[in-house]
Amino acid sequence: MTAKSRNNLKKRSFVNHRITAYLLVLTSVMLGVLISSCSRPKEVLGRKDMEKLMYDIYIAEAMIENDYNEFGSPEKKEALIRGVFRKxxxxxxxxxxxxxxxxxxxxxxxxxxxxxxARLQRSYMASDELMRRQLQQEQSLTARYYPPSHIPNCYAFDETHPKNGFRFRLDTAEISQRINENEFSFGFEVIGIPASPKPDLRAVLMLEYNDTVVYRYEVVAENREYLLQGEKYLPDDTIRNITGFVRLQDTTGLFRRIRLLNIFLGNPDDSLQQADRFKQIPPVHPREIKGLDPD
Known part of the structure; x- marks a missing residue:
């Protein structure tokens, strides 16, 4: 055998050894995957099914945490989780x-x-973008169809149309048309405030006179009626503008079930409710302060 033949034989032997090594590694990997797959008990969900279930479980847990009124009892919490399992x-x-x-x-x-x-984050971002667009559309429609003096009869801080409150402003002519008596009130009824935690919800009435500005405000923390009172005339002064707003700070979405009902400006008799409704309510004495920024 020549030297050239011996060299060729060595090369073929080296290549064969490398191929054998690669095959052994590949076989080991495949066996590992097979063994791992076979080691999962049949009662254990596959990875994809488990991820889908975890996604819905996380959503259910978030609902329980953020909606105490709806899922305050262990029975209601368990019923929600059982519903996920049935799905x-x-x-x-x-x-x-x-x-x-x-x-x-x-x-x-x-x-x-x-x-x-990551899937939850994508879903949240898509939902947040949808709500942002809805809010922009609603604000555009409100500005288009309602004057600044518009006061709704009722108001909802809901998920379908996420809003943080409303405001209104009346000038001298509108005050003369809508408020007949010297004393008047900005009033509304509140429902949907949970026992805990309490929302950061405030109502403010700004009364602009010729020589002074008076602010009246209430921290809205209970389910009851609220009245913020004002006067058209002060000694040697007359009201020029009335600005009011109700504002909710709710970045977490915990308080979207809160509703304001029977909203009015003027006298209780002027609202849609019966005249006797507010006569049975203990008088509310809103705080009077100066220098509060309504924005």
Missing amino acids: HGITQAQWDTSLSWYSDRIDLYMKMNDSVK
Whole structure:
């Protein structure tokens, strides 16, 4: 055998060894995947099904945390979670078993958790953009169809049309037309405030006279009627403008069930409610301050 033949034989032997090594590695990987797949008990959900279930569970938990009135009791919380299980066609035991199995494989569980959170974030951003557009459309329609002096009969801080309040402004002519007596009130009834936590909800009435400005305000923290009182005439002074607003600071969306009913400016008899309605209400004495910025 020549030297050239021996060299060729060595090269072929080296290549064969490398191919054999690659095949062994590939076989090991495939066996590992197969063993891992076979090691998952049949009662444990597959990864995709588990991620879908985790997504709905996270949403349900957020609903429970943010809506105490609706899900304040353990029974209501359990009913909501059971509804999620029914949607996915599983039982509480399957959820517990699957969660325990994936939790024992922490790297895989963290990847799944990151995937679910990313999906939740995308959904939140899409929902937030939709609400922003709806709010812009509503504000545009309000400015187009209602004058600055418009006061709604009722008002909702809801999810369909997310809003943080309303405001109004009357000039001298509008005050003369709408308010007949010297003493008047800006009033409304509140429902939907939870026992805890309390919202950052305020009502302000700004009374502009020729020589002074008077502010009256109320912190709205209970489900009851509120009255902010004013006068057209002060000693040697007459009112020129009335500005009022109700403002809710709610960046978390916890208080979207709050409703304002029977809103009016003037006298209780001028509103849609019966005249005797407010006669039975203890008088409310709003605080009087100066220098409060209505914005």
